[in-house]
Amino acid sequence: MRVLLVTGSGSALLDLLAMRPWWERYDTSWVAVAAADTTSALAGHLVTWVPSPAGPWRAYRILRKSRPHLVVSASPPEALPFFLVARLSRVPALWIGTPSCRAARLARETFAGELY
Amino acid sequence: MARLLVTVGMGSFPFNRLVAAAAPLCAYHDVFVQTGTSPVTPPCPHAPYVPFDEMRERLAEADIVITHAGRGTIRLVQRLGGVPVVVARRRALGESRSSHQESFLRSAEQTGRLRAVWDVASLPAVVASHGETAARLAASRPLPPVLAPEEMIAALDEIAVRLRGGPLP
Numbered sequence: 176m177r178v179l180l181v182t183g184s185g186s187a188l189l190d191l192l193a194m195r196p197w198w199e200r201y202d203t204s205w206v207a208v209a210a211a212d213t214t215s216a217l218a219g220h221l222v223t224w225v226p227s228p229a230g231p232w233r234a235y236r237i238l239r240k241s242r243p244h245l246v247v248s249a250s251p252p253e254a255l256p257f258f259l260v261a262r263l264s265r266v267p268a269l270w271i272g273t274p275s276c277r278a279a280r281l282a283r284e285t286f287a288g289e290l291y
Numbered sequence: 292m293a294r295l296l297v298t299v300g301m302g303s304f305p306f307n308r309l310v311a312a313a314a315p316l317c318a319y320h321d322v323f324v325q326t327g328t329s330p331v332t333p334p335c336p337h338a339p340y341v342p343f344d345e346m347r348e349r350l351a352e353a354d355i356v357i358t359h360a361g362r363g364t365i366r367l368v369q370r371l372g373g374v375p376v377v378v379a380r381r382r383a384l385g386e387s388r389s390s391h392q393e394s395f396l397r398s399a400e401q402t403g404r405l406r407a408v409w410d411v412a413s414l415p416a417v418v419a420s421h422g423e424t425a426a427r428l429a430a431s432r433p434l435p436p437v438l439a440p441e442e443m444i445a446a447l448d449e450i451a452v453r454l455r456g457g458p459l460p
Contacts, residue, residue, distance in 0.1 A: 176451065176459045184301035186363030196440040197447045201459075211340030212301045227303070244460055245451055252388070267454035269447075284450050288438045291366060 176201045179243035181257045183227060184210040187250035190271050192216060193290035194247075204241050208253060228252040234260045245269060254278040295418065296353035297333075298325040300361040301340065305329040306386050309359060309378050310337075312411035316418060323349060355421050357414065360392035360399075369404050369434055374425035376406050376417055404432040 178201045182188050188207075191198075205220055207213045208227040223237055234256035238246070246261045248254035249271035258268045258281035270282035271290075279285050297313040299306040310329045316322050317335035324337040325346070341349065350356055350364070351371050358364045360379040368375040379396040380386035400407035406424055408417055438446075451459055 176455075185361050186366070188301075189363040189367075194443065194447065197444045200444075210301050210303075212343050212346075215342040215344070244455060269450060269454065283454050286447065286450060288443060288446065289435045290443070291370070291437060 176245065177241065177243045178203045179206065179238070179241050179246045179257070180204070181206045181246060181248035181250065181253050182213065183208045183250035183253045184212050187248070187253070187272075188212055188216060190249040190290050191247070194271070198247075204243075206237055206253070206257065225253075229256050231256045231260055235264075238264060238266065247271065248278065251276055251278050255281065258282055293320050293354040293418065294352060295320045295322045295355050295357060296325075296349050297322065297357045298346075298359070298364055299327040299329060300325075300359045300364060301327070302361075302387075303328055304380065304385070304387055305331075306359055306380055307331040308381075308384065308386065308411055309357070312378075312414050313357065315415055319415075320418070323353075355418060355425075357408075357418075360396040362395070365399075365403075365405055370437075372429070374404055374406060374421075374428045376408055376414075376421065378408050378411060402432060404428050404434055 178198050180191050182191050205217055205222040206225055207217055207222050209224045238260050246257055246266055246268040255278055258278055261268045262281055268282040270279045270285045274285045299309055305328045307329045310324060310326050310331045310333055313324050314333045317333055322335040324333045325341050326337050326339055350367055356368045356373060357376040360377050365375050377396055379392040382390040396407050399405060
């Protein structure tokens with residue numbers, strides 16, 4: 176399964192890093208906003224770096240190239256364009272976090288667990 | 292003299308109010324301030340950003356962590372056995388894109404293992420009394436347990452199978 180992980184800085188990055196035992200079993204690539212924590216934590220991973228936040232057109236091109244089976248994110252501003260394009264392309268999106276935000280409404284499912 | 296770590300997180304918005312409020316602490320404590328994009332600098336060791344692993348070490352070594360209301364730092368400090376002192380970024384002051392830190396902290400201070408500070412001028416008094424307050428909060432407010440890796444894998448795979456409508460490719 177190809178999984179696309181979309182992230183910004185801070186707790187959203189920590190959420191996705193804590194999910195490593197799950198995603199490392201799959202074919203994983205990242206979309207990340209360059210920042211002090213993302214650049215050091217994602218060194219050695221396959222990453223497409225984007226300005227914050229990427230526009231829908233950029234998200235569309237990245238999704239077309241990476242052809243994921245599942246898009247996962249915990250960063251509200253970074254997730255939105257990817258979840259929007261994923262929805263239009265019928266690629267399922269999974270939101271990690273509280274169900275009460277806009278990104279959660281665009282996602283097909285929400286997972287809110289105590290990850291770290 | 293306590294070892295204090297002040298952190299404004301990894302985001303791109305400045306948090307001058309917290310960095311400036313840390314300055315009076317520098318005379319009495321061993322303070323390090325992670326300032327982010329804040330143009331204000333304190334009269335003690337500081338850096339705009341600190342790499343991920345170094346930050347974990349600094350969090351573990353500090354006696355008291357004073358942080359913006361970022362969920363990640365708060366949880367890391369709590370898991371290390373500490374009780375963070377937390378100051379919310381305010382949207383009205385240009386400290387954040389949204390007001391979610393304010394609403395998060397208003398709710399978290401009711402039951403969470405943290406100490407919310409709404410008036411940064413009170414930080415020296417908060418630091419002076421933190422030992423006692425932290426011990427009381429740590430004893431009375433349990434932390435939710437972390438998901439075991441196998442539970443997490445099972446839960447996420449179940450969601451993935453449901454979303455794909457069949458076995459995973």
